[in-house]
Amino acid sequence: MTETAPSRLLGLATALVAIPSVSHQETLLADAVESALRLCPWLQVERIGDNLVARTGLGRSQRVVVAGHLDTVPPAGGNEEPRLEGDVLYGVGAADMKGGLATFLHVAGTVPEPAVDVTWCFYVCEEVERRHNGLRHLWAEHPGLLEGDAAILGEPTGGRVEAGCQGTLRVRIELVGARAHTARPFTGRNAIHRLGPLLGAVAAYEGRRPVLDGCEYAEQLQAVAVEGGVAANVVPDRAVVTVNHRFAPDRDPGAADAALHRLLDPLLEPGDAWEVIDASAGAPPALAHPVLASLVEATGEAPRAKVGWTDVATFWEHGVPAANFGPADPLLAHTPGEHVSAGELASAAEVLTALLTAPR
Amino acid sequence: MTETAPSRLLGLATALVAIPSVSHQETLLADAVESALRLCPWLQVERIGDNLVARTGLGRSQRVVVAGHLDTVPPAGGNEEPRLEGDVLYGVGAADMKGGLATFLHVAGTVPEPAVDVTWCFYVCEEVERRHNGLRHLWAEHPGLLEGDAAILGEPTGGRVEAGCQGTLRVRIELVGARAHTARPFTGRNAIHRLGPLLGAVAAYEGRRPVLDGCEYAEQLQAVAVEGGVAANVVPDRAVVTVNHRFAPDRDPGAADAALHRLLDPLLEPGDAWEVIDASAGAPPALAHPVLASLVEATGEAPRAKVGWTDVATFWEHGVPAANFGPADPLLAHTPGEHVSAGELASAAEVLTALLTAPR
Numbered sequence: 257m258t259e260t261a262p263s264r265l266l267g268l269a270t271a272l273v274a275i276p277s278v279s280h281q282e283t284l285l286a287d288a289v290e291s292a293l294r295l296c297p298w299l300q301v302e303r304i305g306d307n308l309v310a311r312t313g314l315g316r317s318q319r320v321v322v323a324g325h326l327d328t329v330p331p332a333g334g335n336e337e338p339r340l341e342g343d344v345l346y347g348v349g350a351a352d353m354k355g356g357l358a359t360f361l362h363v364a365g366t367v368p369e370p371a372v373d374v375t376w377c378f379y380v381c382e383e384v385e386r387r388h389n390g391l392r393h394l395w396a397e398h399p400g401l402l403e404g405d406a407a408i409l410g411e412p413t414g415g416r417v418e419a420g421c422q423g424t425l426r427v428r429i430e431l432v433g434a435r436a437h438t439a440r441p442f443t444g445r446n447a448i449h450r451l452g453p454l455l456g457a458v459a460a461y462e463g464r465r466p467v468l469d470g471c472e473y474a475e476q477l478q479a480v481a482v483e484g485g486v487a488a489n490v491v492p493d494r495a496v497v498t499v500n501h502r503f504a505p506d507r508d509p510g511a512a513d514a515a516l517h518r519l520l521d522p523l524l525e526p527g528d529a530w531e532v533i534d535a536s537a538g539a540p541p542a543l544a545h546p547v548l549a550s551l552v553e554a555t556g557e558a559p560r561a562k563v564g565w566t567d568v569a570t571f572w573e574h575g576v577p578a579a580n581f582g583p584a585d586p587l588l589a590h591t592p593g594e595h596v597s598a599g600e601l602a603s604a605a606e607v608l609t610a611l612l613t614a615p616r
Numbered sequence: 617m618t619e620t621a622p623s624r625l626l627g628l629a630t631a632l633v634a635i636p637s638v639s640h641q642e643t644l645l646a647d648a649v650e651s652a653l654r655l656c657p658w659l660q661v662e663r664i665g666d667n668l669v670a671r672t673g674l675g676r677s678q679r680v681v682v683a684g685h686l687d688t689v690p691p692a693g694g695n696e697e698p699r700l701e702g703d704v705l706y707g708v709g710a711a712d713m714k715g716g717l718a719t720f721l722h723v724a725g726t727v728p729e730p731a732v733d734v735t736w737c738f739y740v741c742e743e744v745e746r747r748h749n750g751l752r753h754l755w756a757e758h759p760g761l762l763e764g765d766a767a768i769l770g771e772p773t774g775g776r777v778e779a780g781c782q783g784t785l786r787v788r789i790e791l792v793g794a795r796a797h798t799a800r801p802f803t804g805r806n807a808i809h810r811l812g813p814l815l816g817a818v819a820a821y822e823g824r825r826p827v828l829d830g831c832e833y834a835e836q837l838q839a840v841a842v843e844g845g846v847a848a849n850v851v852p853d854r855a856v857v858t859v860n861h862r863f864a865p866d867r868d869p870g871a872a873d874a875a876l877h878r879l880l881d882p883l884l885e886p887g888d889a890w891e892v893i894d895a896s897a898g899a900p901p902a903l904a905h906p907v908l909a910s911l912v913e914a915t916g917e918a919p920r921a922k923v924g925w926t927d928v929a930t931f932w933e934h935g936v937p938a939a940n941f942g943p944a945d946p947l948l949a950h951t952p953g954e955h956v957s958a959g960e961l962a963s964a965a966e967v968l969t970a971l972l973t974a975p976r
Contacts, residue, residue: 438862448857455811480846488841
C-alpha cells in the first residue's frame with residue numbers, strides 16, 4: 257500500500273455514500289461504478305440492468321469472484337449525506353457496504369495483473385425480498401459470468417473472515433380454540449392463552465452450537481410476529497405466531513424444520529396449523545478451499561461463523577465455496593450511526609490485494 | 617293465562633322475528649311495536665327516534681320499568697327467517713330478545729290495570745358500541761320517562777332472575793423490548809417472548825367468587841387480542857395484549873383495575889404501558905328491593921348472578937335497582953341456533969303478569 261491509500265480510499269467511499277442507492281434505485285451508483293471499471297483496460301465489463309460484472313482474462317488457473325451489493329437500506333436518523341469525523345466516514349451504507357465497494361473498486365483499479373483471474377461483481381437489491389436480488393438474477397440468466405473457483409462476498413465483517421452462513425426458516429403456527437363470551441370463558445377455549453406455553457418454549461430455546469472448520473454457529477429461535485383476537489368480549493378461537501429459526505449449515509431446511517417440530521409439537525393439538533413460509537439453506541464454511549484458506553491467512557485473524565444469512569449461500573447453491581469479508585463492524589449494519597474508518601478500508605484493501613497477488 | 621296464550625305468544629314472537637332489526641336498522645320493528653302499543657288506550661306512548669316508551673298513569677304508589685332492546689346481532693348460519701319446529705321458534709333474535717319483546721307486548725296489552733304503574737320501554741342499539749345505546753340516550757335526554765322504583769330488563773335468562781350484573785374492564789398492555797437481528801437476538805430483547813409469562817399469568821388467573829344476595833359472581837380474565845412484530849428478521853421491540861376483566865359488582869372499575877395491577881405488575885417493566893380502554897361498572901343484585909324480591913318469588917326459582925354486563929347497570933347508575941328476566945336460554949344468545957319455546961314464553965308472561973297484578 258502507498259501512504260496515500262487510506263485517504264484515497266476514504267475519499268472513494270465518501271463519494272459512493274454521496275450517491276443514494278436505496279434498493280430498487282441503484283442506477284446512478286451503477287453508472288458511477290461502471291465508469292470507474294471502464295477506466296481499467298484489463299477488465300471486460302458487462303452491465304445487465306444495474307448489475308455489473310468486470311472480469312480479467314489472464315488465463316490463470318484459478319478464478320476468484322468478488323461480489324458486493326450496490327443497494328442500501330433507506331436512510332435513518334439523518335444519515336442520508338456522508339459525514340467525515342476525522343478519518344471516520346458516517347452515512348447510510350458506510351458500513352453496509354459502500355466501504356466494501358470502495359475497497360473492491362480500489363483493488364480492481366490498482367491490481368492489473370493478479371495471480372488469479374478475478375471477476376468483480378456489483379449487484380442490486382440485496383437488502384430487500386430475495387426475488388429482487390441481482391446476484392440471483394445473474395446466476396439464473398448469465399451463470400457463465402459468475403463461474404469461479406471461490407467467491408468473496410463483501411459484507412461488513414470487521415476485516416476478518418466470517419465463514420459460510422446460517423440458514424433461515426420462518427414458520428407460521430396457528431393455534432386454535434373455541435369462541436365464547438368472555439363472561440363465560442369456560443364454555444370455550446382461549447387460543448391466545450395457548451400462546452403462553454408456546455412462547456415460553458420459544459424463549460427458553462437453547463440452540464445447538466456446532467463447530468465447523470473451527471467456527472461456532474449459534475442457532476437461534478425468535479418469535480417475530482404474533483396476532484390474534486376476534487372482538488372485545490369474545491374468547492378468541494385463533495392465535496398466530498410466526499417464528500424465525502436460524503440454523504447452522506450442517507443442517508438443511510428440512511432437518512431444521514424437523515428439529516423445530518420436535519421442540520414445539522408437544523404443545524400443538526389437532527386443528528393447529530404449521531406452515532413453512534420461507535426457507536433458505538445456509539452454506540458451510542468451506543475453509544479447506546485453498547483460496548478461502550489464503551484469505552483467512554491474509555487477514556491474520558481467526559475466522560468466525562456468519563450467523564446471519566448472506567449471498568454466500570447463493571454461491572454455495574451454485575457449487576462455489578464462498579466467504580464473507582469486508583471492512584466495518586457487522587453490528588453497525590442498518591443502524592443510523594453506521595460508519596467505517598480509513599484504517600479499516602486500508603486493511604481490507606491490503607488483505608484483498610495480498611490474496612489476489614500471492615503466487616499460486 | 618288462557619289456554620290459547622302459548623300459541624298466541626309464539627305467533628307474536630314469530631312475527632317479531634320476521635321483521636329484521638339488526639342494530640341501527642330498528643325502524644320497521646319500532647313501527648310495528650308502536651302500532652301495537654297504541655292499540656292500548658291505557659298506555660301513553662312516546663316515540664323518540666326508534667325508541668318507544670309506553671306508560672300507565674294509574675297513580676299507583678310504585679312504578680316498575682320493563683325494558684327490552686329492539687335490535688339483534690346480524691343473522692348467522694341462515695337464521696334470517698323465523699322457523700317453527702313444533703312449538704319452538706328459531707331465528708335471529710328468537711332468544712335475544714324477541715321472545716322477551718313478545719312477552720312484554722302480550723302483558724302490556726292484556727293487563728290494563730296493573731297493581732303498580734308500569735313503564736314499558738323498547739330501545740335501539742343494545743348489541744353495538746355503548747355510545748349508540750338507546751336506553752342510555754333516553755336516560756341522558758328524557759330521564760323523566762324512565763323514572764321508576766325498580767326495573768326489569770328483558771335479556772334471556774331462562775325464565776329465572778339473573779341478578780345485577782358484573783362490570784367489565786378492558787386494558788391494553790404494551791410490553792417493550794429492544795430490536796435486534798434475529799441471527800443475533802442477544803443484542804436485543806424480544807417483546808413477544810415477554811408475552812409468554814404474561815399470558816401464563818392471565819390463563820392461570822383464578823377469579824374471586826363473591827356471593828351477594830345469595831348469588832355467586834364468578835370473576836374472569838381473558839386475553840382478547842394480541843399483536844406484535846416488526847419484520848421477518850427483526851427481534852420485535854413491542855408487543856401488545858388486550859385483556860378483558862369481568863368483575864363482581866362489589867367492586868368498582870377502579871378497584872378492579874387495581875386488582876389487575878396487583879396480578880400483572882410483577883411482570884411489567886419500566887417503559888411498558890397500561891391503558892384502560894373501556895370500563896363499565898356492574899350493578900349489585902339489589903334483591904332486597906320488594907319488587908325484585910317479588911319477581912324472584914314469582915319465578916319460583918332461585919336467582920343467579922348475571923356474569924355478563926347488561927343495561928341493568930344503566931338503571932343502577934341512575935339509582936334504579938334492576939334485574940334481568942326473560943324467556944330463553946341465555947347461552948343461546950348470538951348463536952345461529954338461538955330459539956325459544958311456546959312454554960318459555962308463556963311462563964315468562966305468567967311471571968310478569970303475576971308480578972304486576974299482585975296487590976301491593
